[in-house]
Amino acid sequence: MSELQGAEAVVLVGGKGTRLRPLTLSAPKPMLPTAGVPFLTHLLSRIREVGIRHVVLGTSYKAEVFEEHFGDGADLGLELEYVVEEEPLDTAGAIRNVAHLLREPDVMIFNGDILSGVDLRGVLNTHRTAEADVTLHLVKVNDPRRFGCVPTDEDGRVTAFLEKTENPPTDQINAGCYVFKREVIEAIPAGRPVSVERETFPGLLAGGARLQGHVDTSYWLDLGTPAAFVQGSTDLVRGIAPSAALTEGTGEALIKAGATVHEGAVLRGGSTVGAGCTVAEGAVLDGAVLFDGAVIGEGAVVERSVVGAGALVQAGAVVADAVIGDGAVIGARCELRDGVRVWPGVVLPEAGVRFSADV
Known part of the structure; x- marks a missing residue:
């Protein structure tokens, strides 16, 4: 130009x-x-x-x-x-x-x-x-x-x-x-x-x-x-919003170099998997934004949410319409919904508890 x-x-x-x-x-x-x-x-x-x-x-x-x-x-x-x-x-x-x-x-x-x-x-x-x-x-x-x-x-x-x-x-x-x-x-x-x-x-x-x-x-x-941040990211990945910076093209998911995604995982909704991330077997990402180094365990579900750098979502956990801070740990079978925000470094126990307030 x-x-x-x-x-x-x-x-x-x-x-x-x-x-x-x-x-x-x-x-x-x-x-x-x-x-x-x-x-x-x-x-x-x-x-x-x-x-x-x-x-x-x-x-x-x-x-x-x-x-x-x-x-x-x-x-x-x-x-x-x-x-x-x-x-x-x-x-x-x-x-x-x-x-x-x-x-x-x-x-x-x-x-x-x-x-x-x-x-x-x-x-x-x-x-x-x-x-x-x-x-x-x-x-x-x-x-x-x-x-x-x-x-x-x-x-x-x-x-x-x-x-x-x-x-x-x-x-x-x-x-x-x-x-x-x-x-x-x-x-x-x-x-x-x-x-x-x-x-x-x-x-x-x-x-x-x-x-x-x-x-x-x-x-x-x-x-x-x-919510708007997640929407913007997913709209960029799907090509709904314009950008000249997406050299990988557009589609249902964007996986950055160095990420590991199990073939049995499901990625859709314009999800982004950052560099160094791991997504395990059976995990479902739907409109998820994973910052670099995030780990999603077996069978975990992340919908319309942000998972911060180095954060861990353990097996069977459900994260929907939530924000997980850098380095936080979401215990196995925990459920976070409705705008919950987890601050950096917070560790939630493997208790299968549903959280509906910031932690």
Whole structure:
């Protein structure tokens, strides 16, 4: 893909990912293994695929992990730079915090925890055709009540930013992907928290700036919860969500190099088996995400769940809609359901007990 002239990208990856604990105790949310690679790899692969080369990562929580893994970005065909946010600055403040490294007239901004199938070139073309100051990707959702809504006029121009309501006037929501003119970023107040939706965008509207909506119904998922994280990973494995980072292809399961899966095990639902994992005879993985080194015993069942690095699910155990922390041990015949989270290193006895609360 040829280089996309006049555009660069900023990815905001500073959040602590508290809703995904205990998974994010050891790694930032964008670095969690998702379909076998850190989630951020999927986003960066799509940015590279459309021809953007220069990407700035706005980091904070466990900031060193990003540069240790991605380095200067050369392995991905990118030029990566990093800016650490020392104090929480909110979204617009975090964007302003990286302004000194920007050099192109158009800057694509991404929330680092959104899995999306939007046509990135299409968003940029909308921005340039409308000669907009800011363009927002707006996605149509079936139930907009859980989100703030963003109505647009007949020309696609944004007219307001509305809080959550039981009777939303539109099904369009802010999808966490923007294009800013660089001078708009430079005008954001520096050195303090600034909300993009409560301060920056309303201020621009009041001042007569053009805020354009790029509206579509593409795949879109916020990976902020364990259930959404599992869904995102399985959708990537099955090819429902787009990525240029899955060199193994798509299907019912993804088995990373170095994993051992018994021929009598059943893998389906877009499951991922990480490097060094062992899946024993008779085990069933259905929509499971196994981090590196996890072990699943004979006849164990793991459904719509995450099993952390080095964790052990012993024979006959059932793990459904749950999160197992790194190094935890789930005893034989135990049953975990309904959003249970097991903290790293916890050992549950071989008692055949059903757990329905965090342990």
